[in-house]
Amino acid sequence: MPDDNPPPCTDVADHPCPCGTGQPYRECCGRWHAGPQRLQAPSAQALMRSRYSAYVLGLDDYLVATWHPRTRPAQLEPGDAALRWLGLEVRRCAQVDAVHATVEFVARSKIAGRAFRLHETSRFERVDGCWLYVDGTID
Ligand SMILES: [Zn+2]
16 A cells, blocks of 8 residues: 555645635635634634635634633534535725724535525624624614
């Protein structure tokens, strides 16, 4: 058996990032999910994209860690096993002040053949240098 096969996880790392930037995962949201830059997303938009990717990849720990303690649910709702995320489109980003920002996005998904479209404007707050998700308004 040759032992020079890369470990399976590099597949995901080299894949285009689920958030749709066209960058490899490891150079996009993967940086904020794990490793030395974990939780260091430099902007509300980068954090929003990384949370979408975390939903796609099932990274519940990251979703909890980037949720503002004030609004974080005690427990994440279990994901629908039949749900498939299809794509993310960031519509608008607005910096409210140094520590508050909003991001408007559309996320598309499919459950058992039915297409869904989530259009939300999310609010973010920077706490101790880390951007956190606060809450969102669904249009
Ligand atoms: Zn990404």
